[in-house]
Amino acid sequence: MQRQLIHWSLGTWDVLEAQDRIRFEQLVLPHLDSAANLARWLLRNRADSEDVVQEAMLRAYRFFDRFHGGDARAWLLQIVRNTCYTWLQKNRPSGLMTEFNEEVHQRPSATPETVAAQADERQRLMLALESLSPRSREVLVLRELEGCSYKEIGEITGIPIGTVMSTLSRARERLQRTLTAAAAKEML
Template sequence: MADSQLEAQIPGLRRYARALCAGDAALADDLVQDCLERALSRWQSWRGESDLRLWLLAILRNLWLDEVRRRGTRPDLMDVDDCPDALAVAPRQGQALALRDLAGALGRLAPEQREVLVLVGLEGLSYAQVAHMTGAPLGTVMSRLKRGRDRLAQLMHEDGPALRRVK
């Protein structure tokens, strides 16, 4: 039972991890693997009480944070050129470039801003759910969201003014 429930969550977990890692697919899948291992070994502590997806997102988030701390990398020092080719998903060239810019800019956001943008904008969590998951007060979540959005716009503007609109 655990296996089929978990398996149904894997695509969503991979998407979330890919976004947290700003497109680094290898690191993202390593985190998903660690997350699933942890979930299988802690299955008893979940016991169906809470939302399985949110529980898994929270486990993955902590593993990602451990990784960020372990590397000691400030994401704004990451090389934008490390942004992998797998991100060129869009059919039209201009759009592909803009999306690649977005991935690069995402990778340069401070981790706490990036995770709020991803949890809200991609995963569709409410601000209260993000506050609960990150352990930050609601006001802090809001300010990370606002600053993250401003910073993201600024980074994309720096990278290429003509491409800052994604559409």
């Protein structure tokens, strides 16, 4: 009887765990692309961002019982963002301090080939985006690539909703200026 009881309770546990797992797979996993995109742009590097997204996903799974319905994408992106900033603080603390990041333009990978490739508009845009501060970059990526509303951006980044508009305005202005400067440089 005791054995049976223990087995029975483990069985129920399995069922409940399977339910959670499936709910997680239905609600959270569909937003994996959004997670990958945000992390890639925050960390400016795919390999690092995959490690961070993996960690964020495991964290999301562990804390899944704290998700009480609502916007699963915003909930997940909030975790992804926090995990990204923790990673940045540990691995690239200097990048977090500066408002504008010159280091990007002097990366050792700038061989003649990549310089030639920078003529490509897309490449130029990527560099311009990457040169922005993480705070500017994240609002731009969330708004323009992810299509988030101001409310969602506020929820994900913790920026008060009243400030999202001005943050976004500054970020766009900076991106615009960087692009113009890059184009001028090329003309020389």
